Amino acid sequence: MKPGSIAIVGAAETTELGRIPELSQIGLHADAALNAMKDAGLKPADIDGIATAGETPVTVAHYLGLTPKWVDGTAVGGCSFMIHVRHAAAAIESGLCSTVLITHGESGRSGIARTRPAVSPGSLQGQFELPYGPMGPPTLFTIPVLRYMKTYGLTHEQLAMVSVVQREWAAKNPRATFRDQITVDDVLNSRMIAYPFRLLQCCLVTDGGGALILVSRERAKDFPRKPVYLLGTGESVETPMVSQMEDFTSSRAFRVAGAKAFAESGITHRDVDHLMIYDAFAHLPIYGLEDLGFCSRGEAARFIWERNTAPGGKLPLNTNGGGLSYMHSGMYGMYALQESVRQMRGIAPAQVPGAKLSVCHGVGGMFAASGTIIMTNEAP
C-alpha cells in the first residue's frame, strides 16, 4: 500500500458496551455497522466491500442488505480486523471495490448466538495440547511468560504494573468497564487464575462490537468526519499451538507484521504519538513493545514501570484502558482500532494532545497471528 492512499472515514462501536442482553452476535455486528454508516453518512447501497470475522461476510452482507463485489472472511482471532484493514486498503487501491465496511460483534458475556470455533480432537491441538488440560486463553496465552521471566528477570511486580497503568487510562474513560484505581498489591492479591497470572492480569469478558469504513484518499475529504489515513500495514501468522512457538520470549508474527508496517510507512519509532497493543493478558504489552521495536529485549517491563506508557508518559499506550479494563468481547482488535481512530480524530476520552500518528497492533489466537496498522490524521 502507498502510504496515505487509503483513509478510514467511518468508525463506531456498538451503542452500548459491556452487557447487551438484547442483542445477539449478528445484532451487535449490525448495531456497530449502522453506527459506522451514520458516522460516515453512508447507506447500505454505498457499501461495495465487506470484511468480517466471527460471522461470515455472507451472513453480515445479507443481514445488512449489502451487495458487495469484494469480500474478506479472514478469521484468525482478535487481530482479524487489522488484517481486514490491510486487505481492504489493497483492494481499494487496486480498484476491486471502493467503499469497504469491516464489522465485528461478539456476545462474549451474554453468549447470545455466539459462534465459537471448535477444535477437532484429531487436529494437532486436539492431539497434542488439549489432553493436558488447557481451558481457553488464560491457560494457553500465558504459558510462555515464565520462560520470559527467567530469561530477562521480569518480576511479578513488574507484570502487575501493566494492569495498574492501564487502569489509570481506564479511569479517564467513561465507557470503560473498570475505572477504580488499583495498586500492584491489589493485582498480586487478586484471585489466582493460572500462575503466574491473577484475575486482574486477565482480560474482561463483555459484549460489544465495532465497525470501520474505508475509502480512497481522493474521496476521503467528502465525508463528514476528519479522515484518518493509513500509512503502513502488516500481517503474519505463526502457529495455532502456543507450545510450538519458535521463541517463548518473542512473537514471530508480531515481529513480521510490525516490521512490515513500519517499513511501509517510512516512519521511525520516535514519530509515534500513540500506541495500542492488544492486551488480552498483562504480558502482551511487554512482548509487543519489544517485538515492535519500541524497547530492547527485556526492557519493556522497566519502560512501563517507569511510567513511559502511563498518562503523561512519552508513549501513551492502550489509552482506552485496554482489554484489561475497557472491554474485551473475545476478539478485541476492533476496539484497539477504534481507539486509534478516536485519538487521530482528536475525540478520545483520554485524548493525547496533538497526537498525529498512532500505531495499532493486534494479536490473534495465542500468539498465532498478528496485524499492525499505522495511521495518521495528517493529509498525505
Added chain:
Amino acid sequence: MPEAQRPRPQPTPETRHFWDGTKVGELRLQRCDACRKAYFPPRPFCPHCAAREVSVFKASGKGRLYSYVIHHRPVPGFTPPYAIAVVELDEGPRLMTNIVDCPQTPEALVLDMPVEVAFERLDDEITLPLFRPVKG
C-alpha cells in the same frame, strides 16, 4: 480416575506412529532424512525443508521443563491446581504435557529442571506422554 475424563486425542494417519509408540512405552519423534533436523508434532514431511523423506525414531524421553502455568480452576479430568507444562526434549522439539510425581507449585516446578517421560495409559488405544522430575 479423573484422568479418564481428559479430552481424548484422536490419532490420524499422519500421527498414528506417535500413538502406537506411546502405547508400547516409546516416545517417537521424526527426523528429516535430508536436513537431519528432528521435529514435532508429527507430519509426513519436514517442516524445515519440505522433504518427504523422513524417519520415525525413538527419542530419549529426556528433556527439561521449559515453561508452564499452574491452573487453579476446575477442568473435567483434572484436580486443581495442576500445571500445564511445555518440555523441551533433548532432541530439540518441545511438547505440551503435565508434570507428575511432583508438587504442583512454583517452588517444586523449577524451570530447566531435568524431566523424563512417564507414560499414562488412558485406554486401550491412547497412552499420553507425561513427564516427571529426574530423581537425584
